[in-house]
Amino acid sequence: MAGGGGASEPAPQIAIAGVTHIYRPPRGREVLALDGISLEVRHREFVALLGPSGCGKSTLLYLIGGFLPIERGTIAVAGKPVTGPGRDRGITFQNFALFPWKTVRANILYGLEKLGLPPAERTTRAQALIDLVGLQGFEDSYPAQLSGGMKQRTAIARMLAHEPDILLMDEPFGALDAQTRSLMQAELLDIWRRTPKTVVFVTHDVQEAVYLAERVVVLSARPGRVKAVVETRFDRADPGLLKSPAFVDKVDEIWHLVRAEAIAAQRASAP
Ligand SMILES: Nc1ncnc2c1ncn2[C@@H]1O[C@H](COP(=O)(O)OP(=O)(O)O)[C@@H](O)[C@H]1O
Ligand SMILES: [Mg+2]
Numbered sequence: 243m244a245g246g247g248g249a250s251e252p253a254p255q256i257a258i259a260g261v262t263h264i265y266r267p268p269r270g271r272e273v274l275a276l277d278g279i280s281l282e283v284r285h286r287e288f289v290a291l292l293g294p295s296g297c298g299k300s301t302l303l304y305l306i307g308g309f310l311p312i313e314r315g316t317i318a319v320a321g322k323p324v325t326g327p328g329r330d331r332g333i334t335f336q337n338f339a340l341f342p343w344k345t346v347r348a349n350i351l352y353g354l355e356k357l358g359l360p361p362a363e364r365t366t367r368a369q370a371l372i373d374l375v376g377l378q379g380f381e382d383s384y385p386a387q388l389s390g391g392m393k394q395r396t397a398i399a400r401m402l403a404h405e406p407d408i409l410l411m412d413e414p415f416g417a418l419d420a421q422t423r424s425l426m427q428a429e430l431l432d433i434w435r436r437t438p439k440t441v442v443f444v445t446h447d448v449q450e451a452v453y454l455a456e457r458v459v460v461l462s463a464r465p466g467r468v469k470a471v472v473e474t475r476f477d478r479a480d481p482g483l484l485k486s487p488a489f490v491d492k493v494d495e496i497w498h499l500v501r502a503e504a505i506a507a508q509r510a511s512a513p
Contacts, residue, residue, distance in 0.1 A: 253321050254282035255408065255440045256306060261315030262465075263301050275301045277465035279315070288434055288441045290455035290474075292448060292500050294507040298466030299444045300336055303410045306442065307333045319408065329356070332406035334414045336444075338397040340385040346396050347372065347381040353403025371399040374429065390417035395426070402433070409434075409441045415450065427454060431478060448497045452489065453478065460499045463507035470499050 263276040275298040283289050291299045304310045306317055308327040317324045319331065332353075340349050350368045359367070372381055375395040385393055394417055401409065414430075415423045431454065434441055445451050451458045452474045462469040474492055476483055483489050 252285060255285040255287070255320060256281075256283040256442070257316075257318045258282070258302075258306070259316050261302075261305060261312065261317060263298065263305060263310065263313065265301075274465040276305075277467050279461075279466065279468060281459060281468060281471075283440055283442060286434075286438050286440055287457065288443065288455045290451035290458045291442065291444045291461065292446065292451050292458055292496065293461030293466060293469075294463050294500065294504040295446070296507060296511075297461045297464050297503065299461060300412050302461075302466070303333065303412050303442065303444060306408075307331055307410050309333075329404055330406055331408045331410055332401035332404065333410040334394070334397045334401050334412060336412040336416075338390075338393045338414075338417075340393055340396055340400070342385050345382050345384055346377055346388070346392075349385070349396055350399045350403055353400040357404055367403070371403055374402070375399045376425070391419065391422050394418060398426070398430075405437075407438065407440060409439055409443075411441065412444045413446065414443070416446070423450075430454070448500060449484070449493050452476070452493050452496060453484065458496055460496060460503070463503045463510060469503060470496075472496055472499075 258279055258281045261276060261279045265273040265275055279302060291302065293299055301310065305312055306324065308324045308331070312324060341352065344352065347368055350371050351364060354364045354367055372378060375398055377392060377395055377399070380388065380392060385396070388396065394414060398414060415426055418426060427450065433439065443454060456473070456475050458472045458474050459468060460470040460472070461467065472495070476489055480486065
């Protein structure tokens with residue numbers, strides 16, 4: 243095949259090349275968080291990021307989102323270098339940052355404000371998103387009145403509001419009970435199938451990563467490097483998938499990769 247991305251091989255939706263990130267806190271030592279990350283995510287691909295706590299998963303999402311300066315290496319989205327946040331990318335933060343002084347509805351409406359829609363359409367869309375994430379009846383509640391799972395669902399609705407092509411999700415289902423989590427996973431897969439979205443999904447749950455993603459990227463203990471990229475395409479319509487030997491083996495294979503890094507991370511932080 244000819245190089246340079248011919249018509250048969252479209253440019254990747256997200257192209258990360260040689261990205262290194264150093265935090266420089268005003269006090270204390272510099273932290274090398276990411277070291278030479280290169281990764282390409284195809285249009286409409288669903289990629290999961292796994293790795294031990296502190297390996298730089300959130301940092302990588304912030305960089306793709308344009309919230310942190312890219313000092314070394316490059317990140318391009320749809321062929322254009324990332325220079326800041328943009329409407330093409332939606333993000334849910336690990337602590338599901340909602341505006342505490344706004345209700346559920348107002349938090350979601352915020353995501354719709356910059357679209358220039360007539361107010362009536364905004365209200366309709368906000369309600370559709372509220373229904374989608376199952377928050378009917380809580381429209382007028384404030385974040386402090388919500389459970390962790392409900393805050394998370396509000397954050398997901400707000401992320402979806404402006405219909406970004408790219409969803410950057412930082413441990414979005416971590417705070418949910420098993421039942422809600424499974425419903426939200428199905429909902430996310432449904433959104434991903436129905437609309438042309440590219441997803442980068444951070445989780446610490448290996449089974450969730452293998453179930454949702456088409457490829458799982460395992461990062462090493464800090465500084466985060468790409469340790470392994472594993473194909474994880476399964477037939478999610480198969481009701482017996484989670485118990486099938488192929489699926490269980492894949493979870494086991496990736497679990498071992500992650501575990502080795504978690505042990506390395508623990509050693510590094512031991513006194
Ligand atoms: N603002 C910051 N200043 C200094 N160090 C930071 C800052 N944010 C994160 N770090 C450090 O960078 C590393 C990567 O953090 P993070 O991306 O949050 O990891 P993960 O999401 O994989 O748990 C961690 O060691 C963390 O302590
Ligand atoms: Mg994180």
